[in-house]
Amino acid sequence: MNLKELARRLDLSPTTVSRALNGYPEVNEATRERVVAAARRYNYQPNTRAIRLATGRAMAIGHVIPIATRHEIVNPVFADFIAGAGEVYSRSGYDMVLSVVPDEAEEQTYRDLKSRGTVDGVIVHAPRLDDPRLPLLREVGLPFVVHGRSSGSAEPYSWVDVNNRRAFRRATEFLLDLGHRRIALVNGLEFMDFAIRRRAGYTEALAERGIASDPAIMFSDEMTESSGYRAAKAALALPDPPTALLVASIISAMGVRRAIEEAGLKLGRDVSVIIHDDELSYLKNGEEVPIFTATRSSVRLAGRLAAEMLIDMMGHPGGPPRERLLEAELIIGQSTGPLQSNATSHGALPDAPALAAGAAKP
Amino acid sequence: MNLKELARRLDLSPTTVSRALNGYPEVNEATRERVVAAARRYNYQPNTRAIRLATGRAMAIGHVIPIATRHEIVNPVFADFIAGAGEVYSRSGYDMVLSVVPDEAEEQTYRDLKSRGTVDGVIVHAPRLDDPRLPLLREVGLPFVVHGRSSGSAEPYSWVDVNNRRAFRRATEFLLDLGHRRIALVNGLEFMDFAIRRRAGYTEALAERGIASDPAIMFSDEMTESSGYRAAKAALALPDPPTALLVASIISAMGVRRAIEEAGLKLGRDVSVIIHDDELSYLKNGEEVPIFTATRSSVRLAGRLAAEMLIDMMGHPGGPPRERLLEAELIIGQSTGPLQSNATSHGALPDAPALAAGAAKP
């Protein structure tokens, strides 16, 4: 069933039917009702391809995933963001177009996306320092919103970001409050903007308590199991090993755990770990207690906001860039365990509500 | 630059230009060369929207992700599949359209995808037993390929699947060869077809050695950290705890590890674990040694094959359904450790090459 056929059955012109269905004010209410009723009766669905050609809009948003950055698509964070954005697209009648392309073809992909009119705009993932994609997209004339920020960018741009710096600062403070003085950082690759910010939060928290950050226990690598393992292994082998580790991803945390086991240490007794990027929980008296910092739901929200922002921007071309910083929902019900051994104890475990409310200091 | 404009500059008709660019044989070679040269000179890119309307094809493949099945998009397996399929789409000029929809809207989504002409076909993910999507898609008339199988389907259908049954059988055999006699299974939800097949492989391997499978150490749940924890906790609390666990996902494996630690056991000394769905590795003398069964690269291959299959099917409507079973690349260089304690030892660890080659029995 197409527009022309529907119009014929209603004995109306396609023009009027189109207007009625698209909510134009000039149609007679009675007519509109007739049209709407008929449309649902015949299960009329407008042909997307025709709409696209006629309006010149793709009604689609692109997400380009370079394939060498393979960990990225696996990264739960990426999936959550996609899920959030996808919700918005469904609601708004947009399609989400995922392009999985070899690293070196990324630039050409953006150009094609534009010149072939496949998408109306794109979301930029995993920005690096002074990311070359931003000037490229500007040159090409494709509206975009960045998930994350790109320090060093000359021009302003629109972004949605989770406050990674603050999240890591708070996680570090939490460990400090537990009495830890030697805290390792197992970070992602530090040419990624988010990793830089995370490190900044970590070092700030240490500095504030007068603790110098020690490069010997600060690691930066792909967020894989084996890199987590290597980092933790190296850290624990030091003459003055850390009593706690702050880990950037659940995948690297797998490796960290393995290293801890191999070292003959017990998690929660000899050493504490906080994992960013995931929600885990303990069962305690039959109830689930959240234990880690959780950014995942924030990331999903970021996906929603970025999608909404982009759609709105496309409706107002030439508008100013927009920015939105989200606080990660830092939920800590119980750490993986305080270590009182060779660290100066600061007293009891801070209580969860206080932390959740943002008061990192007990 | 569009076709008409390009034709004008060449002083040719749009028809000829179109033919030249699309490789039609009737075009004079000299003309074709002129056209091709001009096209690249002016950086002409045909407008996708127009092609779609004119040809009636969407040049797009849909992937529908129900949102309640949230773990699915997070699942590394899903991401690998997407990456594999995405490669093929890029090469073939297809777009990948991801629809993230609330569970209850899934059926309507498929109908819309068809009637609005957004996609030419779809890939069905995570099939269940006698999955209702298959008859629906047939009714709607949308070509599809299933990633996995749906036992109980009345009609034949096209699918690509990793041999989960054999992978689990071999992993189980591997543990048996190490001397384990009491092996727990931490499986996914067993209304998912793949989980059913995995269990089958596990029980078969046991039966073959005359070991009755014990429901007390067979667990089936969402593949989350806490369900893995619960399963392992329960298993290890039994009067006759397992000496090895076969775990279906890396996420549940996180929980399994936690339970093992809490029980005061040491992985690799007191208990062995094989994790499906991921590649991990140990560092041994500075070299990485793979330790787990790895299906991930197979899954990526499955994505490629499914995409190719679907594209080919769409080119030959009315053709027969196709099937493709992939053996998982079962790589076991080193288990997480044999347990000789209360299990009857069968001798040495089988060597990696033999296992990789498919000889599960030493």
Place this chain on the structure above:
DNA sequence: TTGAAAGCGATACCAC
């Protein structure tokens, strides 16, 4: 308030 008709930018049939 409604309708006729001209696009949108390709493809593809039919003449020449």
Place this chain on the structure above:
DNA sequence: GTGGTATCGCTTTCAA
């Protein structure tokens, strides 16, 4: 070999 033109199904002036 090449070109004219209808067509895909909708939107959007412009007139009535």
